[in-house]
Amino acid sequence: MTAVISPDTHHDDAHEAHEHHGPTGVLKWLTTTDHKIIGLSYTVTAVLMLVIGGFFAELIRVQLSAPYEHFLSFAQYNEVFTMHGSIMIYLFAGPMAFGALANIIVPIQIGAPDMAFPRLNALSYWLYLTGSITMLSGFFVSGGAANFGWVGYAPLSSAANSPGAGADLWIGALLLTGFSAIFTGVNICATVFYLRAPGMTLFRMPIFTWNLLVTSILILLAFPVLTAGLIMLYCDRHFGTHIFSVQGGGVPVLWQHIFWFWGHPEVYILALPFFGMVTEIIPVFSRKPVFGYKGMVFATLTIAALSLGVWAHHMFTTGTVLLPFFSIMSLLIAVPTGIKLFNWIGSMWRGQIWFSAAMLFAIGFVITFLIGGLTGIYLASPPLDFFTHDTYFVVAHFHSVVMALVMGGIAGLYYWGPKITGYLLNETIGKIQFWFLFIGSQVFTLPLYILGLKGMPRRMAVYPNNPGWQHLNEIATFGAVLIGISTVLFVVNILVSWKKYPAGDNPWDGHTLEWFTTSPPPHHNFYRLPQIRSERPTWDYNHPEAPALTHGTHEEK
Amino acid sequence: MEVQPSAPQGAGPQPTKHRRRWIAALIPLTALALSGCTLPSFGAYKSDTTTGQETYHLWQWFSVGAVIIGTFTFLLIVWAVLRYRRKGDTIPKQSQYHIPLELLYTIIPVIIVGVLFWGTVVVENKVVAMPKTNVKIHVNAFKWGWGFTYPGQNAVVVGNTTQEPTMVMPVGTDVAVTITSTDVMHGFYIPQFNFSRYALPGVTNEVTFHAVKTGTFTGQCSQLCGLYHSLMYFKVKVVTLKQYAAWQHSFDTPAGKLAAQAAANALKIQMSAGLPVVSAVTAGVN
Numbered sequence: 001m002t003a004v005i006s007p008d009t010h011h012d013d014a015h016e017a018h019e020h021h022g023p024t025g026v027l028k029w030l031t032t033t034d035h036k037i038i039g040l041s042y043t044v045t046a047v048l049m050l051v052i053g054g055f056f057a058e059l060i061r062v063q064l065s066a067p068y069e070h071f072l073s074f075a076q077y078n079e080v081f082t083m084h085g086s087i088m089i090y091l092f093a094g095p096m097a098f099g100a101l102a103n104i105i106v107p108i109q110i111g112a113p114d115m116a117f118p119r120l121n122a123l124s125y126w127l128y129l130t131g132s133i134t135m136l137s138g139f140f141v142s143g144g145a146a147n148f149g150w151v152g153y154a155p156l157s158s159a160a161n162s163p164g165a166g167a168d169l170w171i172g173a174l175l176l177t178g179f180s181a182i183f184t185g186v187n188i189c190a191t192v193f194y195l196r197a198p199g200m201t202l203f204r205m206p207i208f209t210w211n212l213l214v215t216s217i218l219i220l221l222a223f224p225v226l227t228a229g230l231i232m233l234y235c236d237r238h239f240g241t242h243i244f245s246v247q248g249g250g251v252p253v254l255w256q257h258i259f260w261f262w263g264h265p266e267v268y269i270l271a272l273p274f275f276g277m278v279t280e281i282i283p284v285f286s287r288k289p290v291f292g293y294k295g296m297v298f299a300t301l302t303i304a305a306l307s308l309g310v311w312a313h314h315m316f317t318t319g320t321v322l323l324p325f326f327s328i329m330s331l332l333i334a335v336p337t338g339i340k341l342f343n344w345i346g347s348m349w350r351g352q353i354w355f356s357a358a359m360l361f362a363i364g365f366v367i368t369f370l371i372g373g374l375t376g377i378y379l380a381s382p383p384l385d386f387f388t389h390d391t392y393f394v395v396a397h398f399h400s401v402v403m404a405l406v407m408g409g410i411a412g413l414y415y416w417g418p419k420i421t422g423y424l425l426n427e428t429i430g431k432i433q434f435w436f437l438f439i440g441s442q443v444f445t446l447p448l449y450i451l452g453l454k455g456m457p458r459r460m461a462v463y464p465n466n467p468g469w470q471h472l473n474e475i476a477t478f479g480a481v482l483i484g485i486s487t488v489l490f491v492v493n494i495l496v497s498w499k500k501y502p503a504g505d506n507p508w509d510g511h512t513l514e515w516f517t518t519s520p521p522p523h524h525n526f527y528r529l530p531q532i533r534s535e536r537p538t539w540d541y542n543h544p545e546a547p548a549l550t551h552g553t554h555e556e557k
Numbered sequence: 558m559e560v561q562p563s564a565p566q567g568a569g570p571q572p573t574k575h576r577r578r579w580i581a582a583l584i585p586l587t588a589l590a591l592s593g594c595t596l597p598s599f600g601a602y603k604s605d606t607t608t609g610q611e612t613y614h615l616w617q618w619f620s621v622g623a624v625i626i627g628t629f630t631f632l633l634i635v636w637a638v639l640r641y642r643r644k645g646d647t648i649p650k651q652s653q654y655h656i657p658l659e660l661l662y663t664i665i666p667v668i669i670v671g672v673l674f675w676g677t678v679v680v681e682n683k684v685v686a687m688p689k690t691n692v693k694i695h696v697n698a699f700k701w702g703w704g705f706t707y708p709g710q711n712a713v714v715v716g717n718t719t720q721e722p723t724m725v726m727p728v729g730t731d732v733a734v735t736i737t738s739t740d741v742m743h744g745f746y747i748p749q750f751n752f753s754r755y756a757l758p759g760v761t762n763e764v765t766f767h768a769v770k771t772g773t774f775t776g777q778c779s780q781l782c783g784l785y786h787s788l789m790y791f792k793v794k795v796v797t798l799k800q801y802a803a804w805q806h807s808f809d810t811p812a813g814k815l816a817a818q819a820a821a822n823a824l825k826i827q828m829s830a831g832l833p834v835v836s837a838v839t840a841g842v843n
Contacts, residue, residue: 074784149781155758156741156783246759252742253757286641289653295663317744318755319762323681328674335666341630342662348637351649355642363638370630374623381677383612383684384619387601387751390744390779453600455748457779460787465775548653 033118036420036521038125039103043413045129046096050406051487052136053087056080058484061477064460067467077461078147079166083138085150086170089270090177091132093405097273098184098219099128101412102212104420106188108514109209111197111532113524116190124183131176138166146170149459151263152233154244154255159237168237171230178227181269185219188212197513199532203297206512206535207290210297211276214304215269221308222265229258253320260311268307271401272300274408275340278362281415282344284508285359286351289548292343293535299336299343306333316385323382330380337373341366356508357430361411364438365404371442372400375449393452396445403441403483410437410490418503422519426497433489440482447472447479511536596621602749605774605795607767608684609751615680616751622669684752687765690731692801694724697824698736698743698756698778701785704824711808713820715827718788724776725794727801728768736762739828744779747793753779768795 023031032038059080063072072080107115115121138145143164148156152170155161192205192213205213233255235241242248244255283290290296306329312321313330344366353359375397378384388394410433418424451472456463463469506515516538517526530541534548599620604610641649697704702717705724716722726732736745738756746753754762778789796804807813 074787078781078784078786148783153742153781156781161741161783252759287649289651291652292654292659294654295659317753318757318760320757320760323685324674324678327677327681328670331670331674331677332667334670335663338666339659339663345630345633345637346655346658348634348641350652351641352643352645352647353638353641363634366634367631370627370634374627377623377673378616378619381615381619381673381681383615383677383680383751386684386753387609387612387746387748389753390746450600453602455602455746455775455777457744457746457777459781462787464788465777465790543648546648546651548651550654 033114033122034523035103035107035115035118035121036525038121039100039105040420041125042095042099042103042128043101045132046092046100049087049091049132050096051491053084053092054484054487056084056087058480060084061480064463064473065470065477066473067470068462068464072461074461075144075147078459079139079145081459082146082149082170083135086135086146086173088402089150089266090174091128091135093270093402094181094266095128095177096409097270097405098181098188098212098215099124101277101409101416102184102188102215102273105416105514106209106212107191107195108419108517108521108525109206109512110192110195110200111513111526111529112191112195113526115187116195117187120183121187124180124187127176127180127183131173131180134169134176135173138169141165141169151259152255153259154233154236154252155246157233157237157255158245168234171234171237175227175230178223178230181219182223182227185216185223188216189220192216197529197532199537200513203294204532204535204537207279207293207296207300208273208276208512211272211279211300214300215272218265218269218272218304218307222262222269225258226262226266229255229262232258253315253318256315256318257311260314261308263314264311265304265307268303271405272303274365274405274412275300277412277415278344278365278408279340279347280512281358281362281411282366283347283351284415284510285354285356285362286348287354287509288347288351289511289536290343291346291349292339295339296343299339302336303333306336313380313385316382317389327380327382331377334373334377334380341370341373355431356414357425357427357434358411358414358508360431360434361407361414361437364434364441365407365411368400368407368438368441369404371445372397372402372404375400388452390457391452392448392456392458395458396448396452399448400441400445403437403445407434407437407441415508416514418507419514419519419521422503423497423499424501424503424507426493426501429489429493429496433486433493436482436486436489440479440484440486442479444476444479444483447475451476506538506542509539509542511539513537516541602751604749604751605768605770605772606750606752607769608765609749610769611680611683612751615676618676619673622673626669685764687733687763688731690733690765692727692730692732694726694732694734696724696734696736696745696756697828698738698745698782698789699827700740700783701778701789702827703789703791704820704827706821706824707805710805711814711817712805713808713817713824715820715824716791718785718790721790721792723773723792723794725796725801725804726766726768727798728771728795730767730798732766732768734764734766736764741782742780743782743789745776746779747774747776749774750793755780771795771797 022028029037029041059072063069063077143166145166148162157167192209232243236244242250244250244252246252279290279296310326310330310333312326315321316323379388379394379397414425414430451469454469456469503519505518516530530537534540536548540547596617599617601613601616604613693708695706695708702715703722705714705722714722736754736756737760738758740758743756744753745756750766754764772795774793776791776793778786808817
């Protein structure tokens with residue numbers, strides 16, 4: 001394993017002495033505390049969850065392709081959309097963001113040998129896996145899986161309204177994955193604060209690592225609130241408390257406050273890591289530094305701060321919240337988000353853009369996120385929210401956003417996959433996959449915006465009174481099929497490219513430390529480190545003649 | 558509300574030699590923004606209540622802003638992608654900061670947000686205002702149907718998934734609607750009024766409608782409430798004041814009283830325990 005030690009490493013003798021001679025094969029995967037292998041386990045599990053959640057999405061779209069379709073029963077439909085949302089949010093997007101790629105990349109980007117608490121890291125993964133199995137097992141109990149939507153609003157989620165073990169398994173799964181997230185948050189914070197290599201100051205950290213640090217802080221602020229809420233909900237269901245039930249003097253809306261106090265930061269917990277991925281990819285494939293690096297960091301911090309004060313914009317129509325406060329806080333988030341968007345454009349400006357599959361997905365992310373971001377501004381305005389709330393307009397809005405995040409995630413896999421496996425994916429299939437996903441996403445979401453404005457509420461199994469909505473629904477279903485094809489292409493690509501195209505250490509002319517080490521990196525990641533004098537140590541090492549220009553030297557003279 | 562059509566121009570990173578093209582692209586959009594009275598609907602309902610129409614205009618102006626900013630940013634992305642595709646192996650200039658530009662695309666969005674917020678607050682205050690009125694309707698949502706009672710009057714209307722109930726209200730006057738639920742959360746949603754409000758157990762929400770024309774509109778539950786959520790429809794029938802008075806009087810006849818009594822009983826059963834849905838009992842209209 002240590003055959004490729006570079007000649008100029010001295011300190012590796014000691015390292016070699018206790019080189020990793022652990023178990024191999026399946027046992028290695030079960031017992032490992034190596035962040036790269038844990039990250040890979042996260043990746044495989046999360047992509048599997050994406051496939052399962054995507055399958056449920058296709059079921060929903062088939063059901064809605066006609067006004068009174070009997071493909072699913074009402075009860076099955078409620079279970080399917082609940083599990084679609086729950087899987088995508090709790091089991092795919094979060095773990096993909098801060099479990100999979102963060103685990104693999106953050107320690108390497110800051111020149112650390114592993115996460116700060118490797119065993120806790122392993123525990124995080126096993127909690128996530130058991131949580132995922134717990135949630136899915138709801139389909140195998142009498143009464144079926146949870147069926148009250150991924151938000152589990154009280155009192156619909158009470159024992160009287162939703163009896164059955166499926167709901168309890170849902171609560172249990174959220175507790176398990178919640179603790180998994182909290183532990184990961186602790187781990188990433190500690191790693192970033194204590195294990196940075198010499199020279200890696202905070203303002204030399206890559207944006208991806210910055211975003212993961214901020215994400216982790218948000219996790220630590222938000223997830224314990226959800227955990228507390230879930231315990232209250234469980235007590236209401238089984239131990240006779242009345243926290244959310246009117247009959248016992250409780251307040252149902254309290255659940256929404258607790259849920260969204262977690263739920264809105266959660267939106268950014270999901271989004272920031274993917275923003276980070278795109279912020280790594282666009283500059284590398286434009287052969288330029290990130291445009292406005294410090295502005296980017298402050299934008300991220302601003303988004304995080306604001307995200308803690310906007311939860312009630314999900315509750316404008318409850319009539320129980322202070323509308324102007326939550327409106328202005330929500331509108332203001334558009335400002336730092338806009339800064340990010342223009343910084344991405346600025347990073348491409350006057351660059352040399354290489355349209356690799358990863359870069360295409362990143363550009364697709366920017367465009368799709370632009371649509372999702374702009375439609376989000378409407379929803380921050382209470383009067384406009386009044387008539388779009390709980391309609392397909394909202395569904396379309398957040399699906400534009402999450403489809404953008406999916407593109408960001410796949411960009412990340414095309415970009416960093418070779419680092420962790422040592423092999424590239426097929427670029428041609430990747431580009432075909434991109435066009436299916438990009439076009440499919442727009443064909444899927446755009447009709448939903450119109451349907452929402454026409455008055456189609458979400459979570460409808462049928463729409464017998466409005467047969468006129470059928471055509472738009474059919475178009476959306478067609479879009480969903482295109483997205484499904486792109487997912488199949490991704491799996492095909494992994495199989496076709498299996499150990500076929502060796503990547504080399506630095507296939508993309510990368511900027512950051514992960515491209516300095518081997519692919520895959522050795523146990524404890526580095527044989528040697530370059531001097532870290534900017535946020536692009538690998539670039540500086542490979543291109544000493546082209547450092548980033550500092551403030552004030554932007555004019556072409 | 559003013560959207561600033563010329564503002565985003567400067568936000569492009571140093572567009573000097575291509576500035577004219579951007580201006581050319583913005584002219585039709587600017588013209589669109591300035592021709593206020595003929596703004597397109599952008600897909601929303603024009604609405605048949607005063608507050609719904611205010612909301613509709615707010616929607617239009619938000620959309621004008623979104624279209625201008627969206628088109629501008631989209632063109633910037635497409636331009637960057639096409640213009641700066643890789644042409645060789647030379648390393649481009651490694652510029653990283655442009656403080657004036659960065660400030661520009663921070664400050665302009667802050668101003669735009671300020672304008673949007675101002676418009677929001679103006680319209681919102683009208684939508685949530687509750688002027689005094691004598692016409693009152695109380696909405697009771699339950700799994701899975703609606704009950705409409707008229708405080709101080711005999712009229713009671715109840716319906717469920719098999720028989721849609723109709724809420725009758727007069728045109729040209731303020732109608733105070735109070736909304737509550739007997740079991741889980743429901744959404745009292747009337748698309749053509751551009752309005753929805755949760756029906757919450759234990760809370761009574763209030764809203765005032767001022768319909769501007771007669772007609773029948775559909776409404777339905779917008780908040781997931783269990784198995785038959787998708788079938789929880791109702792109708793809103795806006796009639797003249799005269800017709801409204803006549804309709805109210807129909808409940809004062811012996812037959813009308815009987816029908817109202819039956820409906821009231823059905824609603825009572827519904828409200829007492831959140832029991833499974835009763836068989837259809839509808840009184841009143843038609």
